[in-house]
Amino acid sequence: MSKPVLRALPELIEAGIISEENAEKIKQYYLSRPDKSGARALLVFGILGAILIGLGIILIIAHNWDQLPKFIKIIIAFLPMILGQLACGWALYKKTEQRVWKEASAAFLFLAIGACISMVSQIYNIPGKISDLMFLWMLLGLPLVYLLSSSIASFIYISGITYYACLIGYSEYPSHIPYFYWLFLALVLPHYYWLIKNKPTSNFTVFHHWLLPLSLIITLGTFxxxxxxxxxxxxxxxxxxxxxxxxxxxxxxxxxxxxxxxxxxxxxxxxxxxxxxxxxxxxxxxxxxxxxxxxxxxxxxxxxxxxxxxxxxxxxxxxxxxxxxxxxxxxxxxxxxxxxxxxxxxxxxxxxxxxxxxxxxxxxxxxxxxxxxxxxxxxxxGLLIITALIICRFFDTKWSFIIRGALFVIVGIGFFIANYRILKRRKSAT
Amino acid sequence: MNKLSLFYLLVMVALIQISVPAITVYQNEMVLYKGSEFLFKTIPLDPSDPFRGKYVTLRFEEEEFETLDTSLWQRNESVYILIDKGVDGFARVKRLSRKPMSGNSNYFKGRIKSFYLADGKAIISLDFPFKRYYMKESKAPRAEAAFERALRDSGQQTFAVTHIKNGKSVLVDVKIGEISLKDVVSESKND
Structure with missing residues (x-):
């Protein structure tokens, strides 16, 4: 009896609010309903695990194991990627219905691709810009979004192309407008549309509602x-x-x-x-x-x-x-x-x-x-907007301290009154 | 789309994912195997890269180039740099060209950093492509210190060993005198 509803049943029976028969019905309903929280936890931990392992591999690779022979280094570079590909194949072919397999293996493979490209350029001392590396990485990772219908791959991809746009548009010299970002962004939109149509209330979809506009806001400045x-x-x-x-x-x-x-x-x-x-x-x-x-x-x-x-x-x-x-x-x-x-x-x-x-x-x-x-x-x-306006004017107006002080007091009182009125109305409504 | 065709698509994507870095490996191995070896005199620095870790940035004496050929160059323009060996055994920039050169494979692709004309000569600052030497993270800062010490105390020559062929170049090693920078660092740790 882990659910709060079930724990409250004896008290409700005692208070005469529901009958024992109803209590039993409620209990049966909750016990027979499939418990989704277990599957969701597995999904979250599966994905987190895959991302942590992938990031760990990137960091381990960044250590530069210069005492290893080149041949071994090349094998180490390709191994995580090939393992990731096998996991994706397995998830796609055998575990079609299990989202956790698809999401976790796609996340791992996506990161392993980055690790592989990084390590190869390390082995041969290839100096290329980070933006070139990101470009190639995102291009090679994009198909995972569609083949495995993976939203985690889509997150990594959107974050990656945003970083790519920032590198080109803000930090590299000479900076220029990252036109490719817009093409990259357009390529992920069908997945977003698919999410809205098929999983309108999923947490993955909600994350996209935030991540996409955020990415646009960050990168628009590169123009x-x-x-x-x-x-x-x-x-x-x-x-x-x-x-x-x-x-x-x-x-x-x-x-x-x-x-x-x-x-x-x-x-x-x-x-x-x-x-x-x-x-x-x-x-x-x-x-x-x-x-x-x-x-x-x-x-x-x-x-x-x-x-x-x-x-x-x-x-x-x-x-x-x-x-x-x-x-x-x-x-x-x-x-x-x-x-x-x-x-x-x-x-x-x-x-x-x-x-x-x-x-x-x-x-x-x-x-x-x-x-x-x-x-x-x-x-x-609304109250915060007005407060912010007053704070801004606090710095650049020549109003006397008395006027500025009085304004703050008035807005402060406004906060109290407005919140109090709503809370009071809520109380009287119940 | 059914499961099987999705699976075949995944296999194709996986092959592309493998082949892109594999082609890089192949091209670099070809330059190492068939290209000629050149030594460039260096001056290093020590930054870091979030994905590829620590490296030593190299600058080369030959990146500053003067020529009587006063054809005009743009900043950031790509350029093919033809080299040969000087009497001291180190590489010298011989000529620049906008197109790949025929008849001689000892050239690589670089970039024009700055360009100006003075006294009938063109003074060109070049950007070589092999300017990052990746090192174990604990070694990179010490490498720089050892490097400066070697220069100050003994005036030993520091240089980069590269292989060059038909526009491509691979940085193989950075040396102080006859010793590789990696070994110099592990020796200096044992001091």
């Missing part, structure tokens, strides 16, 4: 090679688009914690607005106005246009699906920002004020929504 001011526009449209993806029916039906697109889209927009609530950006933008013709030579402008169009298509779909009344400020935030950005070229002070007002209104909107939905998370998110 910022020439006109970095425009990247703010591109990022804003990206966040706007992510938010609108999160508003699709499929995602709306999920709990907020599963909706990575919506959360990251909203959080990203708010953080960007907070950064832009300082005057340095608008001063620089005003100064850049004289070089505006250069913008048309920069890839950033086309990226911004494509992302804004993409977001607008999703906005159009949203309007078509529901109706115009259900559209709120958050859905069109990227369009409002676009207008503020463009007007900032001519009237920087006004744009700065608009941004500050916009953040404040957003905060109020989330507080209101939290109240309506009886959701403490959303409510406090």
């Amino acid at each position: 910022g090679q020439q006109e970095e001011m425009l990247m703010f526009l591109a990022y804003f449209s990206l966040f706007g688009w992510l938010y609108l993806v999160g508003r699709l029916t499929y995602f709306e039906e999920q709990a907020i914690k599963n909706n990575g697109f919506l959360v990251l889209g909203s959080l990203g927009s708010v953080i960007l607005l907070l950064i832009l609530s300082f005057d340095f950006f608008w001063d620089e933008l005003y100064y850049q106005r004289s070089y505006i013709s250069d913008w048309w030579d920069a890839p950033e402008i086309y990226l911004s246009i494509v992302l804004t169009l993409l977001a607008s298509i999703f906005l159009f779909l949203l309007i078509k699906k529901s109706n115009i009344q259900t559209i709120n400020l958050l859905d069109i935030l990227y369009l409002i920002f676009l207008a503020i950005f463009l007007s900032g070229l001519y009237a920087p002070v006004q744009s700065l004020i608009f941004v500050n007002i916009l953040i404040f209104v957003l905060g109020l909107l989330y507080i209101n929504r939290g109240m309506q939905k009886d959701h403490l998370g959303i409510l406090n998110y």
